[in-house]
Amino acid sequence: SAVISQKPSRDICQRGTSLTIQCQVDSQVTMMFWYRQQPGQSLTLIATANQGSEATYESGFVIDKFPISRPNLTFSTLTVSNMSPEDSSIYLCSVPTSGSYNEQFFGPGTRLTVL
């Protein structure tokens, strides 16, 4: 199993500012996923981050709003830019098991509140 940590665990931010969320994995993984869980709702995929290439964004999510970096095989960041109260959510990173996509491990999440 993979151990995933995220920083910060939670934050309260002002409208118009940006927050960068870090995701650290204890093993090398090719693919990492970023999800958003809005209050009381399910998880929605934001983007897939592969090391050495541009992230692939899902419909409704754009790079200018959610820029992603993937500098190496154990680390990724997601930035929530120009935040509004609608961005208040839990943001989670996820990785598949090594050599298989039949299981995914999730980080503990970053709980973001935008005032």
Add this chain to the structure above:
Amino acid sequence: AQSVTQLGSHVSVSEGALVLLRCNYSSSVPPYLFWYVQYPNQGLQLLLKYTSAATLVKGINGFEAEFKKSETSFHLTKPSAHMSDAAEYFCAVRTDTGRRALTFGSGTRLQVQP
């Protein structure tokens, strides 16, 4: 495109009673199906997964789920609910082709009454 539907956003059972959480999927190719649990203020934990090896899948904490292709269902059950089972449960699907990420259902909040 793949999708999952979870019937019932809230389910309440008595301690010791049967737990049944419903999940139906839609997929044009054989799916991989998952149940995750999310305890309050915690991340997601995998309960069990179906990857075509066996239709009846046993998971952690006494949960199991049965894949029924004819009904396109993957319902989660537990014979006897425990207070500690109170949580949010998510059904998710992935197909072997195309996107590698998971598509989640809307979730079911399980309450266990003493």
